Amino acid sequence: MTERVVLAYSGGLDTSVAIGWLGQETGAEVIAVAVDVGQGGEDMDVVRERAIACGAVESVVVDAKDEFAEEYCLPAVRANALYQDRYPIVSALSRPLIVKHLVDAAMYHGATTVSHGCTGKGNDQVRFEVGTKALAPDLKVIAPVRDYAWTREKAIAYAEEHGLPIDVTKKSPYSIDQNVWGRAVETGFLEDIWNGPIEDLYSYTSDPAQPRDADEVVIGFDGGVPVTIDGKPVSVLQAIQDLNERAGAQGIGRIDVVEDRLVGIKSREIYEAPGAMTLIAAHMELENVTIERELARYKRGVDQRWGELAYDGLWFSPLKRSLDAFVDTSQEHVTGEVRMTLHGGRATVTGRRSTSSLYDFNLATYDEGDSFDQSMARGFIEIFGMSSTLANKRDRTVAGE
């Protein structure tokens, strides 16, 4: 029986060429799988047909937008996942989902190998391969660009030679990955990290410096899940899409960062994530209102590690599962509404209310109704500070003061 390879198919030049090339190189039949995670761009039917035209024996398009929002973006909101306190792990979130569908397709179609288009110096290869091994350790993985040094030039030559239905002339200067959670852009001139980004890079966001009217939005959460926008029920996907549009129109969510890749190097990345950044900002403030202090302090460390694991391609790892359990428990009471002003590149919280609030007006107020018993403070201070006080005293004694 002929071997079969499942290829993560984007519809672009590289993976279109890879169909024929993989068949040629390995003698295998190629099954193209395109996963719709809200990357927009081309009609997915066109994408599917192109794979067949390029020689795939099967071509599948999976509409995984809701699955992506609910199973991947939502946990990222609940863990306030910001790699380096900054970047809402746009590409990293989609990889395990794509892997899952590749593996499903491989099982269904009896393939022995999966293939992806990543290079050998990025994070995505790790996410694809560690993810695949997690779900199906016996599947082989081929990365033509990395393993066979397949280049853009060779791809163009191959496409022209074989008359593949791809326009090889329009060469974007940008290397882009996008999905409903955000958009990542790399490009040559930004590899000089002193160069600033230019307006032309952006697609999800308008120029924040342009004058326009502010937009006010109220986001409602239930147990850490965004469930309403301005009081109207929404799915997680709708919440992200709606905020992508509204926050994007206000220029919110642009990120320019020198990033620590898992493969040991630093790279310079531009991201846009208007919906993600707005949701996370709202969620963090609702946590401030509804999560107890010691849990909140500890959760910061959990959130950081969660983001690192997701970034590092360890989505399907034991530690990730245990951190998920921690985060899930923490979200039980993250219920309420956050009002934000979206304007000029800023998503600013202006109000929050919650039936699960831990903010207690009567304890907090300095006006009438104050119920805080200030006589407790002296004892607290005395004992709270005691271990440190004794240490300072010791230090002076030892120093002979």
Add this chain to the structure above:
Amino acid sequence: MTERVVLAYSGGLDTSVAIGWLGQETGAEVIAVAVDVGQGGEDMDVVRERAIACGAVESVVVDAKDEFAEEYCLPAVRANALYQDRYPIVSALSRPLIVKHLVDAAMYHGATTVSHGCTGKGNDQVRFEVGTKALAPDLKVIAPVRDYAWTREKAIAYAEEHGLPIDVTKKSPYSIDQNVWGRAVETGFLEDIWNGPIEDLYSYTSDPAQPRDADEVVIGFDGGVPVTIDGKPVSVLQAIQDLNERAGAQGIGRIDVVEDRLVGIKSREIYEAPGAMTLIAAHMELENVTIERELARYKRGVDQRWGELAYDGLWFSPLKRSLDAFVDTSQEHVTGEVRMTLHGGRATVTGRRSTSSLYDFNLATYDEGDSFDQSMARGFIEIFGMSSTLANKRDRTVAGE
């Protein structure tokens, strides 16, 4: 010999009244100490004289602006100190400095007691008292507002009765603490956390929504210390002041947060910290360029704990000192320049350069000159993912799959 009390003196109604009142209540002589940490407002000579007019036997004004910038604000920059990932601990930073000068004055003037004007439900009482005990465990501390339930109404009555040189009629609706690092505002109507802040609250920052031209600034650091602004050498104090002005003019650094107080309650706080937020943003990005990944990841946890300790009044504690040592070591190579656009409430990094950069163009580039050996990737991925892969395999075996 008559007992002496050193009072942390602000020049305002409460502490002016406290001079006479403390004398009356305790029979002690009162020494007023006003510490200038850049709070602005009144002329410090007027403040000093007022204390005498109110009955102080000594009145001292300490210009501690440079000391504050260098010994307190600078460590906060180096530790990216943002309590709850948000608030650059404005008041918390000044307290240990004020304590230090109170204790010095107590030693110098032979006082047995220090006194501060804090209430019994805030963090500042803890900072004052734990700080004082750290430096001079034998000093007593009196907090009249807390310990004797001294109220504003009683203060006004006392001031009028004794003809103290204070205008008791102008009642600000705001409770304010400010210094060169920032400004904190509380007020009754914000105790309803659904209410949004109004423009009237702000003093260090202009309305970010007002149209104006962008301002570009280049901040230079040497070993984690800001040393130049636009190429011009500056002291730390000058850097903060300059950025307060320029970032403040662009509406940068407003913070509205529900905060976890050390005393167990949540409170709602408004802050302005244009210089602090700009410096920390620049510093964090320069760290991204110059600090190795594992150190950077660990340092986030150290930074968080550092900020919590400073917030919690444990400035002079053994753990704080050891975290300082960690941070100091980490800053050795945080040298270079960060270019930022200040505009519309946003301080956006647009470029960074460093002679200590860990960003390696040749490793990062996808263009000519690429020196990254992609053949190393397979081995890395295999072994990096192995422990997780084995665990996933085990899970399936145990599940009988």
Add this chain to the structure above:
Amino acid sequence: MTERVVLAYSGGLDTSVAIGWLGQETGAEVIAVAVDVGQGGEDMDVVRERAIACGAVESVVVDAKDEFAEEYCLPAVRANALYQDRYPIVSALSRPLIVKHLVDAAMYHGATTVSHGCTGKGNDQVRFEVGTKALAPDLKVIAPVRDYAWTREKAIAYAEEHGLPIDVTKKSPYSIDQNVWGRAVETGFLEDIWNGPIEDLYSYTSDPAQPRDADEVVIGFDGGVPVTIDGKPVSVLQAIQDLNERAGAQGIGRIDVVEDRLVGIKSREIYEAPGAMTLIAAHMELENVTIERELARYKRGVDQRWGELAYDGLWFSPLKRSLDAFVDTSQEHVTGEVRMTLHGGRATVTGRRSTSSLYDFNLATYDEGDSFDQSMARGFIEIFGMSSTLANKRDRTVAGE
């Protein structure tokens, strides 16, 4: 209606006297609640009757041994709870359970107050009172020893005066708290921390230095729960009791430590916990076999924090619950058997086997059958070390080497 107080009753002098005294002082009726957590000593029926004889209107004995083992000791095993890496939090574990039964009794009997016999300088008062507030914030708490400076001398005088059925003559030099999880001893001469403990202190353990034959035991776990001893099914309580006896006979589980109390001071404590130490040692090694590396590394921090929270009286706190969720998830595959030699004060693991083992003979062996692909190592080392290598290179460049 007469007020009612629920008293945590031990049957000893202090709490026996407290019955009459509390009634006298507060005018309330006293309900005595004795919780059997395996402290041994007196017959619990005698204890119940004594409370009535001392004036209690109701006297309840709760056999909570199984509940204690399953709901309190077991989570401690799963979290390897060793405060300061040393002490299996004997007293701290029983407090929340006792609190729960006090609160239940207060609800049932319509009491408005609970009372305990702790002093004002230990941890237990915190555990009792923070625990009570967690479960029933409206209940008042009275601690006569602390709040009214009730002393042993006054207690003896009161007992004699009122003819209470207690032998006040036998004065133990030791202050003891014990339950099935272990035994804590304090005594005057050990307050000099240079003094060594004497054999007379111990009751759960024989002298480890005495010659005797070794005992071999096989402990079986299922999902982190001890379920068999030498192949025989046991309840958690039975496992602890059996190991208390067998490990105790071998002198295992003695601890002598200078401990950081929550109330800010250091104290010197002697503990015996033969069963606890043996179970935790077995559990830790089974985790080594069945838990993936990154989860294991992170779990150490979680375990530490879990132990601190339990020690600090925060059993019923939000962070504790989220850590529990983390730990629960981690235990899914902690299944298998651990063989130990109990001898001469040592509980030594000599073998472990598990159907969920992550130890893979074929990967580990250096003999025939080795399936580890050593060619992967170079790539791993290159990329694993890269960020550190680049940093060292930069350091030398900057230093001009």
Add this chain to the structure above:
Amino acid sequence: MTERVVLAYSGGLDTSVAIGWLGQETGAEVIAVAVDVGQGGEDMDVVRERAIACGAVESVVVDAKDEFAEEYCLPAVRANALYQDRYPIVSALSRPLIVKHLVDAAMYHGATTVSHGCTGKGNDQVRFEVGTKALAPDLKVIAPVRDYAWTREKAIAYAEEHGLPIDVTKKSPYSIDQNVWGRAVETGFLEDIWNGPIEDLYSYTSDPAQPRDADEVVIGFDGGVPVTIDGKPVSVLQAIQDLNERAGAQGIGRIDVVEDRLVGIKSREIYEAPGAMTLIAAHMELENVTIERELARYKRGVDQRWGELAYDGLWFSPLKRSLDAFVDTSQEHVTGEVRMTLHGGRATVTGRRSTSSLYDFNLATYDEGDSFDQSMARGFIEIFGMSSTLANKRDRTVAGE
């Protein structure tokens, strides 16, 4: 000019054969470097001469015992370095030191390559190669056993064929690495992790089960450095050697553990480290007496990470340096004496005294002289527990209770 290779030389079969083989394979001259880290066994002069006899152009023996003790073992004591809370990283500590001397020799002798005898599935290859790159990124590394699949059988054949001065007939069933800090043993029959270790494995320790008299030792530390044994000044090396002998004679320091290797697999290891385990136990207890609680709690996490970094071969990494700075600061007051009973496999602390003690008899005692102000407790408890109390109240309110 002929290329030169510096070989980490042990004097054993594998590295003796490697001398000739490396020359043959690479055309390079081989310089043998044997580093004496207290591994004992053969006379180092014999080792040096054997390398020449085997064809080395230069043969160097470095007596690094004191350097190893002071620069590598001592930091491990101060960081209480126990990988998996159990194993005092015996081999891991010596690798960076050996690397340092290999690199020094390479510089001195103009070599371009270093070579080590590690396999491709262990941790040591990582430690050698990441260490070498840290100190000299341009040096190449060859690991014949791994890179050229050199086996024991081939080595014996080569040795016999070339008449090398090595007895190839005495085949130990054990794979051993030892130095003054401890001894690591692997062997085939222990690869079945249910098999128990046998007495024959051990060399640094006597059978703990054999009856003998106890030994009492007093270890003195100054700033975290062991400086006296029974009052007699010692170097760090002497302290380790003395305790190896005395604790070894009592059977102390045997470890049997399933270990998480850096390369992703679990392996079963037997260690002996009598001096190391005794020193660390003494040091930990002296820390309990002299380190303030919050620093102590945080330091546990630092210690864990320090041990992981050392284990993982990241000795010369930026994070390691910053953790060192933290640890150094923490040790300032770790001064005093610890008395231990060494007996029957146990190193038991029985007393501790320190001029820097934070243990305060007057605060701790329940007898006369008690200076703890118990009236402070109520306020402390109230405020310490408040955030948790409020959360529990909220939970019940939300649950409709």
